[in-house]
Structures are given as C-alpha cells and as structure tokens.
Amino acid sequence: MNSSVEFRNITKLFPGVRALDGISFKAKGGEVVALVGENGAGKSTLLKVLNGDYQADGGQYLIDGEERRFKNPQEAIAAGISIIYQERQIIPYLSVAENIYMEEIPTKGSKLIDFRKLNANAQSIIDEFNLPIKPSAKVKDLSVAYQQMVEIMKAYRRNPKVIAFDEPTASLSDTEIESLFKIIAKLKAKGLIILYVSHRMKEIFQMTDQVVIIKDGQYVTQIPTKETNEREIVKMMVGRNLGDIFSELDRNKKKDGIMLKVENLTNDYVKDVSFELKKGEILGFAGLVGAGRTETMRAIFGADKKTTGRVHLDGREIHIKAPEDAIACGIALCPEDRKEEGIIGGRAIKENISIGILKKLTKRGFVDRNKEINLAESSVKELRIRTPHIEKKIRELSGGNQQKTILARWLAAHPKVLILDEPTKGIDIGSKAEIYQMTCDLAKKGISVILISSELTEVLGLSDRVIVMCEGRITGELSNEEATEEKVLTLAMADMLGGNE
Amino acid sequence: METKLKGIAKMEQIGLIIAMIIMAILFTALTGNKYIQVDNIINILIASSIVGLVVIGESYLLISGQVDLSPGSVSAFSGVLVSLLLSKGLNMWLAIPIVVVVGMFIGYGNSLMVNKLKFEPFIATLASMSIFRGLAYILCGGKSIFVQNQLFLKLGVGRVFNIPIPVIIFIFLFIVFGVVLARTRFGRNVYMVGGNANAARLAGINAEKLRAKLFIMTSALAALGGCILASRMSSGQPSASEGLEFDAVTAVVLGGIAMSGGVGTMGGALIGLFIMQGFNNGLMILNVQSFWQIVARGLLLIAALSFDYIRNAKRSK
Ligand SMILES: Nc1ncnc2c1ncn2[C@@H]1O[C@H](COP(=O)(O)OP(=O)(O)OP(=O)(O)O)[C@@H](O)[C@H]1O
Ligand SMILES: [Mg+2]
Numbered sequence: 001m002n003s004s005v006e007f008r009n010i011t012k013l014f015p016g017v018r019a020l021d022g023i024s025f026k027a028k029g030g031e032v033v034a035l036v037g038e039n040g041a042g043k044s045t046l047l048k049v050l051n052g053d054y055q056a057d058g059g060q061y062l063i064d065g066e067e068r069r070f071k072n073p074q075e076a077i078a079a080g081i082s083i084i085y086q087e088r089q090i091i092p093y094l095s096v097a098e099n100i101y102m103e104e105i106p107t108k109g110s111k112l113i114d115f116r117k118l119n120a121n122a123q124s125i126i127d128e129f130n131l132p133i134k135p136s137a138k139v140k141d142l143s144v145a146y147q148q149m150v151e152i153m154k155a156y157r158r159n160p161k162v163i164a165f166d167e168p169t170a171s172l173s174d175t176e177i178e179s180l181f182k183i184i185a186k187l188k189a190k191g192l193i194i195l196y197v198s199h200r201m202k203e204i205f206q207m208t209d210q211v212v213i214i215k216d217g218q219y220v221t222q223i224p225t226k227e228t229n230e231r232e233i234v235k236m237m238v239g240r241n242l243g244d245i246f247s248e249l250d251r252n253k254k255k256d257g258i259m260l261k262v263e264n265l266t267n268d269y270v271k272d273v274s275f276e277l278k279k280g281e282i283l284g285f286a287g288l289v290g291a292g293r294t295e296t297m298r299a300i301f302g303a304d305k306k307t308t309g310r311v312h313l314d315g316r317e318i319h320i321k322a323p324e325d326a327i328a329c330g331i332a333l334c335p336e337d338r339k340e341e342g343i344i345g346g347r348a349i350k351e352n353i354s355i356g357i358l359k360k361l362t363k364r365g366f367v368d369r370n371k372e373i374n375l376a377e378s379s380v381k382e383l384r385i386r387t388p389h390i391e392k393k394i395r396e397l398s399g400g401n402q403q404k405t406i407l408a409r410w411l412a413a414h415p416k417v418l419i420l421d422e423p424t425k426g427i428d429i430g431s432k433a434e435i436y437q438m439t440c441d442l443a444k445k446g447i448s449v450i451l452i453s454s455e456l457t458e459v460l461g462l463s464d465r466v467i468v469m470c471e472g473r474i475t476g477e478l479s480n481e482e483a484t485e486e487k488v489l490t491l492a493m494a495d496m497l498g499g500n501e
Numbered sequence: 502m503e504t505k506l507k508g509i510a511k512m513e514q515i516g517l518i519i520a521m522i523i524m525a526i527l528f529t530a531l532t533g534n535k536y537i538q539v540d541n542i543i544n545i546l547i548a549s550s551i552v553g554l555v556v557i558g559e560s561y562l563l564i565s566g567q568v569d570l571s572p573g574s575v576s577a578f579s580g581v582l583v584s585l586l587l588s589k590g591l592n593m594w595l596a597i598p599i600v601v602v603v604g605m606f607i608g609y610g611n612s613l614m615v616n617k618l619k620f621e622p623f624i625a626t627l628a629s630m631s632i633f634r635g636l637a638y639i640l641c642g643g644k645s646i647f648v649q650n651q652l653f654l655k656l657g658v659g660r661v662f663n664i665p666i667p668v669i670i671f672i673f674l675f676i677v678f679g680v681v682l683a684r685t686r687f688g689r690n691v692y693m694v695g696g697n698a699n700a701a702r703l704a705g706i707n708a709e710k711l712r713a714k715l716f717i718m719t720s721a722l723a724a725l726g727g728c729i730l731a732s733r734m735s736s737g738q739p740s741a742s743e744g745l746e747f748d749a750v751t752a753v754v755l756g757g758i759a760m761s762g763g764v765g766t767m768g769g770a771l772i773g774l775f776i777m778q779g780f781n782n783g784l785m786i787l788n789v790q791s792f793w794q795i796v797a798r799g800l801l802l803i804a805a806l807s808f809d810y811i812r813n814a815k816r817s818k
Contacts, residue, residue, distance in 0.1 A: 303703060327705035341703050344696035346763045355693055355704045362686040369684075409704070 003029040003064050005050070005162055005193050011058035012045055012217075014396070016388030019045040021217040022059070027210070032184065032194040034204045034225070037214035037237055038428040039400030040386035043197045044086050046214070047164045050195075051076035051083045063162070077103075080161030084151050084168055086197075086399040086426065087339050092140035097122030099139055100154045125153050130179055144171045144337055145289040145454075152180065156187070163187060164195035167399065169203060170425045171336070173289045173454040174489075181207050199400070199428050200455070201230045213237055238430035245433045246461030252443035255280045255464070258315070259448040260331075260417050262300060265309030269295035270472040273309070277417065282439065282449045284463030286456060286488045292472035293452045294336050297419045301326045301333040314416065330416035332356065334407060334423055336452070338399075342406040345395035349387060349405055350376040352394045356409045379408035382438075384431060399426045404435075411438060418442060419450045424458065436462055456485055470494050517757065517772045524776060528783035535786055543665065549778045550671035551576075551742075553771075554726040555749040557678045558719025560770040562622075563753055564682075565715055566695040566762030567615070570626040572723035573745035574633035575607055577738070579727030581637045583653075584646035584737030593653045597728050604724025607633065608717035615716070616709040630746070637739040646737040657732030667729050674722070679767035691715070695762030751802045752777045760806075777801060 005027045012020040020042045027033040035043045048054045050061060052070025060067050063079065070076040073083075090099045097118045098105065106121065108114045122135035133146055142150065148171055155163055165184075169177050184207060188194055196208055204211060205225060213220040213236045220236050234242050260277040270292040277283050285293040298304040300311055302320040311318055313329055320326045326333070335341035344352055354361055354372045361371045376390040383404045387397060394402055403426050410418060420439070424432050439449055439462065453459050459466055466483045468476045468491035476491035528536040535541065555572040562569050579600045586596040607629065614625035648654065659666045682688035693701040694708045702708050723745070731737045756773025758765025780801055784794050 301703075322707065323703050324705040324707050333703065335700075335703055340697075341700050344693055344700050344763070347692060347696050351689065351693070355689075355701070355706075358686050358689060365681075365685045365687065367684060367686055367689060 003161055003191065003193055004062075005195075006062040006065075007046070007050075007059070008061070009059035010046065010049055010056050010061065012042070012049055012054060013057050016392075018217050020049070020056070023214065023217075023219045024059075025212050025219060025222045027193050027195060029191045029193050030188055031210060032188055032196050032208040033210045033212060034208035035195060035197045035212050035214065036199075036204065036233060037220075038216075038386075038430060039404065039426070040398040041214045041237075042217040043214060044166050044398060047083050047166055047195065047197070050162075050164065051081050077158060077160075080159075081164075082155035082158050082160035082162065083164045084155050084166060086166040086170075088144075088147055088151060090139050090147055090151055090154070093138065095136050095138055096126070096133055096142070096150050097135035099150050100125060100135075100157050102154060122153075125157055129153060129183060143290050145173065145176050148172060149176070149180075152183070156183065160192065162193040162195070164197075166197045167199065167426050168196075169198060169200060171289075171422065171454065173287075174456060175288060177203070199426065199432075201233065201429065202457075204233070205230065215239070234429055237428070240430075242430060242433055245429075245436060246457075249436055249440050249462070250444075251440050251464075252280045252282075254444075259313065260300075261312040262296075263310045263312075265296065265299055265306055265311075267295070267299050267304060267306045267309075269304070270299065273469075273472075273474055275467055275474065275477075277448045277450065279448055280443045280446045281465065282443050282451060282463050284459035284466040285450060285452045285469060286459045286466050287469035287492045289454060290471075291469040291492065293469050294421055295472070296469070297333060297421060297450065297452065301331060301419065303333070303335075327356070327413070327415075331419065332410045332413045332415035332417070333419040334410040334421060336421040336425075338403055338406060338425065343394045343402055346393055348391045349380070349385070349394050349397070350390040352405050353379050353408050353412060356413045375412060379405075379412060383408050383411075383435070400428055400431070403427055404431065407435065411442070415447065417448045417450065419452075421452045422454065423451070424453070424455070432458075456488060460485065460488070468492050468494075517755075517769065517776070521772060521776050521779065524779055524783070528779070528786070532783070532786045536783060541782065541786070543668070545775070545778050545782045546668045546671075547665050548782065549774050550665075550667040551726045551730050552745060552748045552752065552778070553671040553675060553774055554722040554729075555719070555745055556752050556770055556774050557675060557767070558715070558722045559746070559749045559753045560756075560758055560765070560767055561678070561682065561691055561715050562719055563750070563758045563760060564695045564762060564765055565691045565712065566698065567622040567712060567715065568626070568750065568760075569608075569611065569716060569719045570623065570746050571607070571611065571629040571633060572719060572726075572749065573742040573747075574630045574637065575604055575720050575723040576727035576730065576742040576745055577740065578607075578633040578637040578640070579604055579724035580731035580734075580741050581641045581646060581737035581739055583728045584648050584731050585640060587648050587650045587653055588646055593650055593656075596653075597725070600728055601721050601724045604720040604722075604727075605717045607724075608720030609713060611720065612709075612713035612716040615712060634739070641737060641739055643739065645739075648731065648735050648737070653732050654735055655732075657729055657734075667733070670725075670729065675767065675771065679771075682767050687711075687714075692763055695764075697763070747802070748777065748798070751798070754806060755801070755804075 008024050010020050010023040023046060037043055049056045052072045052075050100122050101118055106114045106117045119135040126133060129149060131149055139147055139150055152168060168180060184194060198204060208225050210222060211225050211228060211233060212222045255278040257279045258276050259279045263274050265273040273296050287293050299306040302322045302325055318329050350372060353376050361368050380390055385401050385404045394405055407423055424435060443449055451459060451463055460483050464480050466478045467474055468488055470492055475494040478487055525537060583596050583600045611626050611629055614620045615622050656666055661669060690706050690711055693706055694711055698708050730741055752774040753770045755776055756769035758770055784797055
C-alpha cells in the first residue's frame with residue numbers, strides 16, 4: 001500500500017512573481033495533509049504543478065518514490081492524480097451524469113451514448129454522497145454548492161491515488177460540508193493521499209492529520225495537526241498574532257431610521273419575503289444553501305425579475321428593473337459567483353475595480369485615468385491584494401486575491417445599501433479580520449450592510465441581527481444576543497423539520 | 502511604471518508591425534520597386550478607406566463579443582438608395598444623411614433580433630445580410646443606377662491637399678472612434694461586456710443598450726461607406742461590396758482583436774487593415790489572377806485566425 005507524494009524544492013515563476021520558491025514536503029497514503037497559507041502564498045500553484053497544468057521551473061516531485069513529470073493534466077489523471085480546482089471546471093450545459101463521466105461516457109454497441117447506464121452509474125455515486133440531485137439535471141441549474149459537489153464526484157469517480165481539494169468548502173454550507181467530510185474520511189480509509197487546501201481553521205483541526213504551512217511561496221513547516229493549535233498556525237501564516245477576531249471589532253452602535261424596507265417579495269425562487277434594514281446596521285442572512293438568500297438579494301438588486309413585492313429605500317418606494325437602476329439608487333451587490341458574475345478575467349485589476357463607479361471617474365465621457373489609477377492603487381494597498389502591479393489581468397491573481405479585488409469594487413462604491421454575498425469566500429484569515437473591520441467602518445458611516453455567508457461563525461460574529469431563511473421563505477429573526485448556532489440551524493431547517501405548509 | 506507598461510502593450514503589436522514591414526519589403530523586391538511609391542500607397546489607402554469604415558464597426562462589435570455579417574449588403578443597399586435619391590434630384594446633403602439614418606434603423610433591427618429575440622448575432626445578421634442584398638436588387642430592378650450629381654461624384658474622387666476625400670473621412674472617423682474606444686467610459690464598457698457580459702451587467706452596465714448602439718453604429722458606417730463607394734463608381738450597384746464584412750473581420754482579427762471578445766485595440770485593427778489591403782494590392786501589382794487573389798484572401802484569413810489561436814493559447818498559459 002504505502003503510497004506517497006513528495007515535493008522537492010519545487011520552484012515556479014510567473015512574470016514579476018515567485019509563486020513557489022523551493023517547496024519540499026511529503027504526504028503519505030491514508031493521511032489528510034492540509035496546505036495552508038495566505039492568499040497568493042502558492043497553494044493552488046503547487047497543486048497545478050502536481051497535475052501537470054503548470055510545469056515547474058525547478059525541483060521535482062515523486063509519486064511512490066518515483067520521479068514523475070506530467071506534461072498535462074490528462075497524464076496526471078492517468079497516473080491517478082485528481083484535483084478539484086478552486087475555480088469550477090464543470091460544463092454548465094451538460095447534465096450531472098455527463099459531467100461526472102466526462103471522459104468515459106459509456107456507449108452502446110455503436111457509438112451512441114448509453115444514457116440509461118450513464119445515469120444509473122451516476123446515480124450510484126450520487127447516492128454514495130447522499131445528495132438530492134438528479135443525474136439528468138443540467139449543471140447550470142444547480143446551486144454553486146451542488147456544482148462543487150458534482151466536481152468532487154467527478155474526481156472521486158476516477159478512483160484516484162491522490163486527490164487534492166482546493167478550497168472545496170468555500171461555497172458549501174455546514175450540512176454539505178458534513179457529507180463532504182464523510183466522503184473524505186472514506187477516501188482516507190481506503191489509503192488515498194489527500195491534499196486539502198482551506199482557509200477555514202475549524203476544518204483543518206476537524207479532519208486533517210498534517211499541516212504544511214506555506215508563506216510567500218516558501219515552505220515554512222510541516223507539523224502533525226495534533227501537535228499544534230490554531231493560534232500557532234495563524235501566526236506562522238500571517239506573521240503576527242490574531243486575537244479573537246469578532247470580539248475585537250470596533251462596531252457601529254448608532255443605528256437610527258430605516259434604510260431599506262422590503263415587502264412581500266415573491267418570484268420563482270422566493271416567497272413573501274419581508275424585512276427591514278436600519279441605517280448603519282449589519283444584517284446577516286443565514287440558511288442552508290438553496291434557502292433563497294442569494295435569490296432574494298438578486299431580486300432586490302434587479303438581477304432577477306420579481307413577480308410581486310415592494311422595495312422602499314430611505315422612505316421612498318423604488319422600482320428597480322435592472323442592476324443599473326439599483327446602482328443608481330445606491331444599492332450595490334457583491335455577487336456570490338466570482339468566476340461567472342464577478343471577475344472580467346481578461347481585463348486589468350484596475351479596470352475590474354473601477355467598473356462599478358466608473359461614472360464617478362468620468363468627465364465629459366472620458367475616463368479620468370489618474371483618478372482610476374489612484375483608486376486601484378489605494379484599494380490594492382488597503383485590501384492587501386497581492387500583485388506586482390494594477391495592470392495585471394485579474395484572472396492571473398490567486399483566487400483569494402480575485403475575491404479581494406471584487407470586494408474592492410463594491411467597497412469603493414460607497415452605496416447606501418451594500419449587499420455582500422459570500423464576501424470572504426476564499427479569503428485568508430488575516431485578511432478576513434481586516435475586511436470585517438472595514439465592514440464595521442462602513443456601517444459607522446451610516447451604510448447599511450446585508451451579509452450572506454455560509455460560514456455561520458461569520459454571520460453570527462459580524463451581524464447586529466440575523467434573518468434565517470428556509471426554502472425561499474423567512475423562517476425567523478434573531479438579535480445578535482440571542483443568536484446561537486443551534487437556534488439558527490433549527491430555523492434554517494424549519495420547513496423540513498416542522499413541515500409547516 | 503506606466504510608460505513601461507505601455508511599452509508592454511505595444512509589444513503585442515510589434516509582431517504585426519514587423520509582419521507589415523516584411524510584407525512591404527517582399528512586395529517591393531518582387532515588384533521591382535513599384536510597391537513603396539506615394540501613388541501606390543495612396544491606392545492602398547483608398548482601398549482601405551471603405552473597408553476601413555466597416556473595420557471600425559466590426560472592431561467594436563468583436564471586442565464586445567458580437568459580430569455583424571450584414572455590412573456588405575447594407576453598403577450595397579445604401580449605395581443604390583443614395584443613387585436613387587440623387588437621381589430623383591435630391592440634394593446630396595439631404596440624401597446622404599437620409600441613407601445613414603436608414604442604416605441606423607437597419608442596425609437597430611439587428612440589435613432587436615439579438616437583444617429581444619435572443620438570436621445569435623451571427624444568425625441575426627446573416628438574415629439581414631440576405632434581406633438587404635435582395636432589397637438592393639429590388640430597389641433598382643437589378644440594374645445599376647447612374648449618378649449625375651457632380652458634387653456627389655467629388656466625394657469619391659476629389660482630393661484635399663492631394664489626399665483623397667474618402668481617405669480623409671476614414672482617417673478622421675478612425676481617430677474619433679479610436680479615442681472613444683480607448684479613453685471613454687463607453688469604450689471601456691465595450692471591453693467589459695465583451696470580457697464577461699454577466700459580470701458587466703451586475704456591475705451596472707446595460708449590455709443590451711450597448712449592443713444596440715454598436716449595431717446601429719456599424720450599419721451607419723456601412724451605409725456611409727456605401728455612399729462613398731457609389732460616388733467612386735458614379736453609380737449605385739446592387740452587387741457592390743460583396744464580402745465586405747469578411748474583409749473587415751479578416752483585418753480586425755489579423756489586428757489582434759480576439760473573436761472571443763474583451764481584448765484588442767483599434768490601432769491593431771488599423772495595422773491589420775493595412776496588412777490585408779497591402780497584401781491585396783501587392784498581388785494586384787504582381788498581376789496575380791483575380792481568382793487566385795480570392796484564394797489568397799482566404800489563406801490570409803486562416804493565417805489571421807491561427808495567429809489569434811496561438812495568441813490565445815499564450816494568453817491562457
Ligand atoms: N497564471 C498566472 N499568471 C501569473 N501569475 C500567476 C498565475 N497564477 C498564479 N499566479 C501568481 O502566483 C502567486 C500564487 O498564486 P496561487 O494561486 O498559487 O495562490 P494561493 O495560495 O492558491 O492563494 P489563494 O488562497 O488566494 O487561493 C500569486 O501571486 C499569483 O498572482
Ligand atoms: Mg488558491
């Protein structure tokens with residue numbers, strides 16, 4: 001059995017960046033090895049070197065003690081390396097089953113696809129994962145979380161020797177994370193080598209055996225998870241002590257007047273949603289994935305149609321038909337799906353930041369380039385976006401840094417209402433603390449914030465009030481003092497448990 | 502820092518400029534010095550000016566992730582229409598604006614198909630390509646309409662400071678649209694919608710309105726081109742400008758504007774246009790049989806697309 005993966009002095013250069021600078025460590029079969037480090041530390045790059053997507057500029061990697069060098073991911077897959085990328089790689093217009101069996105679609109005698117077999121095979125994997133999705137469903141119709149699950153099933157199906165997860169839980173909620181962990185435990189018991197990248201400390205302690213810390217592309221240390229603790233890891237990652245993030249926040253205490261009032265909002269996804277948001281308040285939305293939080297916000301923002309419902313902003317009824325109307329009124333939405341709805345991949349960081357407020361940077365139709373550069377430079381500094389310069393294409397940034405850039409876009413907008421949908425997805429723990437404080441600072445300036453997050457600790461820690469949704473409806477509301485994980489979860493599953501209606 | 506970056510941006514075009522220079526040297530050698538001559542360069546410029554107007558439109562469209570196949574037909578239709586209006590005795594200063602406005606409506610029609618009926622731009626404009634070619638024939642009963650209006654005829658062949666008027670019009674418009682694309686918010690939005698329409702929409706850009714403007718603009722430019730061509734030929738001919746859109750797209754892609762949208766510059770498109778027209782002109786001087794010229798144009802398009810492919814592969818590395 002005893003399989004292993006070993007990295008020796010791996011180096012990888014990109015223009016202006018040393019992404020990896022002499023990484024060496026070893027992972028053994030039957031172990032889950034966590035890779036941790038700040039945004040841009042080089043974790044994803046290391047995985048892409050391992051599966052032949054990138055070629056190392058120096059060093060080598062050994063699999064079962066034998067040096068390998070994969071020229072492309074196909075070779076790596078054939079050798080039993082499966083990687084679940086940080087950015088989704090599935091094909092939205094194909095079905096779940098077709099995605100899972102991508103390169104090995106079963107065929108009948110001739111070359112026709114054997115759909116029955118395909119769907120049956122896929123169903124058995126879906127059952128193993130215990131998920132409520134159909135093999136024939138189109139992937140584009142699934143929520144981000146389920147799309148992620150499809151990706152995991154695709155990797156799992158290949159029966160790999162090494163399986164690497166690059167921030168798999170970034171868009172999953174707790175129950176889904178539970179089922180993912182069960183799968184990982186199963187894989188581990190089978191003796192697979194598991195590499196696991198995550199910014200969520202809780203998970204690292206819950207299910208990994210070893211921790212490898214990377215900082216600025218360099219190897220820091222490898223320690224058994226049991227022999228360390230969160231504070232120590234964070235310190236090695238970030239280079240300083242982080243106290244209790246939430247209790248140290250400087251919050252806004254003065255909340256007066258209603259900023260946003262939503263009445264009976266209804267469309268295909270949500271039913272009869274009503275709530276109020278005070279000026280300077282941070283209002284959390286909790287719920288399971290698919291509870292309708294994102295859909296509620298999209299309807300308010302004009303990204304989706306609403307069938308009925310009224311929205312009042314600052315005492316006046318507003319009629320929003322498209323996102324541009326919402327932005328003009330002073331409502332901003334930082335969307336959940338970074339790749340599809342956030343980044344404009346081929347364009348510069350600078351342009352990706354300024355796009356939301358370009359109107360304000362324009363004089364007589366012409367973009368004021370100095371103002372734009374100043375905005376981008378200061379955003380990069382404030383959010384510590386790791387990049388050699390602001391002209392770099394956003395797609396070449398690490399995942400977390402892309403997220404920071406999109407966040408910068410909307411923080412710069414200074415709206416009346418700022419809706420943040422999974423704002424810290426993929427962001428490292430040190431930056432998270434800073435972003436939380438920035439959010440509180442905005443609230444102090446009287447900006448109202450709506451926060452959606454699948455990380456319950458984040459919702460509970462940051463919000464003044466929490467609204468819980470389930471299956472498209474609001475099932476409860478809790479103040480900061482009364483909100484606990486159990487109470488939220490009970491409300492989040494209200495419809496499924498109580499079965500009302 | 503900024504100047505250094507500009508240097509990098511220009512690097513992308515350096516390959517093109519080198520290609521253009523090599524081509525010029527080759528043709529100069531092959532034609533025994535007949536290639537780089539003031540007169541011949543002006544010939545190339547004249548040939549570039551009408552396609553050039555469409556190149557402007559297609560550059561914007563391709564960057565925004567669209568394409569328009571109808572400019573050739575719209576241009577022919579407009580040429581016939583303007584000749585008809587002039588032959589009815591209409592003043593040229595009225596006739597040309599009318600034709601351009603008609604062009605704008607055609608573009609608006611294209612945009613409705615794309616925005617409201619959700620047709621692929623390729624299909625929508627394929628339809629109007631056929632419709633307006635047909636209408637051009639119907640309008641003139643299949644025969645050319647000759648123009649007597651002397652002022653109008655000046656438009657195509659007249660010169661100011663020895664520079665042909667079509668060239669002046671083209672260069673003027675090219676600079677205006679080039680600056681708009683590179684420097685204004687409107688231009689920026691074109692890139693953003695082409696880069697990721699969904700994200701651009703959520704960032705507050707009205708992609709449908711933008712598309713409508715671009716289709717309107719492209720058809721209007723094609724209509725203007727049709728008027729200039731009619732003036733040069735002193736007649737409106739329903740068969741004119743066949744394949745104009747393909748020439749324009751060839752030039753644009755050659756100039757580094759990707760079919761996938763979101764990248765490229767007008768400067769690149771201009772170089773692409775000069776390479777293409779310079780190539781055609783060289784073959785003409787060399788007396789290459791005109792059928793072979795058509796073949797060569799296809800080969801050039803393949804070269805342009807492979808260039809695009811290689812560049813894309815490099816980009817995503
Ligand atoms: N294709 C690329 N072109 C240029 N630079 C790149 C490219 N991919 C990654 N980089 C750079 O390499 C560095 C490491 O990136 P990587 O994606 O490995 O970080 P990461 O540790 O996965 O971060 P995150 O936690 O944000 O996902 C970053 O500075 C990034 O900008
Ligand atoms: Mg990463």
